Amino acid sequence: MNFGYKFAMILVGAAVAAPTHRIPAALAVEAASETIAVCAKHGYRETAVVLDADGTTIVTVRGDGAGIQTLYSAHEKAYTSVLFKNDTIALAERAKGEDSIAPLAKLPGGGVVIKLGEETIGAIGASGAPGAKLDDNCARAGLDKIRDRLK
Numbered sequence: 001m002n003f004g005y006k007f008a009m010i011l012v013g014a015a016v017a018a019p020t021h022r023i024p025a026a027l028a029v030e031a032a033s034e035t036i037a038v039c040a041k042h043g044y045r046e047t048a049v050v051l052d053a054d055g056t057t058i059v060t061v062r063g064d065g066a067g068i069q070t071l072y073s074a075h076e077k078a079y080t081s082v083l084f085k086n087d088t089i090a091l092a093e094r095a096k097g098e099d100s101i102a103p104l105a106k107l108p109g110g111g112v113v114i115k116l117g118e119e120t121i122g123a124i125g126a127s128g129a130p131g132a133k134l135d136d137n138c139a140r141a142g143l144d145k146i147r148d149r150l151k
Contacts, residue, residue, distance in 0.1 A: 020119065021053075021116050021121045022121065023050065023058060023114065023121055025058055027146045027149060027150065028050040028059045029050075029059050029061070031124055031142040031143060031145055031146045032059050032124070033048075034145040035048035035124060035139050036048050036138075038142070039126070039134070039138040040063060044128055044130065044134065045064065045065040045067070046066055046127065046128035046129060047061065047066045047070035047071055047127050047128055048074060048126050048138075048139070048142060049061075050078065050122060050142075051075075051078045051123050054082075055083065066127075067128065069127075071127075073110075073127035074110070074127040075125055077108065077109075077123075077127060078122075078123040078125025079111075079125070080107065080111050081113040081124075082122065082123045085115075086113055087112050088108060088111035088112075088136075089107075089133070091104050091107050092104060092105050092108075108127075109131075109132030109133050109135055110138075111124075112124045112136065112139040114143060114150070121150070124139040124142050126142070
């Protein structure tokens with residue numbers, strides 16, 4: 001094969017494999033900021049991470065006073081949501097009683113998948129509140145802030 005033909009095939013493959021929707025950086029920043037703000041109103045020191053559909057970080061925002069460990073935890077929650085295309089709380093509930101996926105039953109909440117229809121386009125991870133459901137509520141608030149502007 002000649003170089004031109006190989007190059008054209010690579011370009012076609014890349015175009016076919018590319019997701020059709022992306023989360024704009026400005027909306028990712030807004031979602032992360034809202035996640036932190038909602039938790040801060042309740043006295044929680046939160047970190048929020050927004051990932052794209054590939055699991056790549058768009059934005060990480062560490063709220064005032066949030067512990068260093070929240071950076072890793074928020075990222076892992078978001079990454080798990082993207083990987084499994086589901087919220088971490090839903091994954092944990094589904095895993096209860098199923099031996100084959102029992103380790104997922106211990107997943108903490110705070111990872112919320114971002115979807116357009118059935119297409120997963122990213123996730124928000126939140127960490128720092130004193131409980132998984134509280135992290136989850138803050139991440140959902142971040143998603144709610146931008147949901148109607150995602151395209």
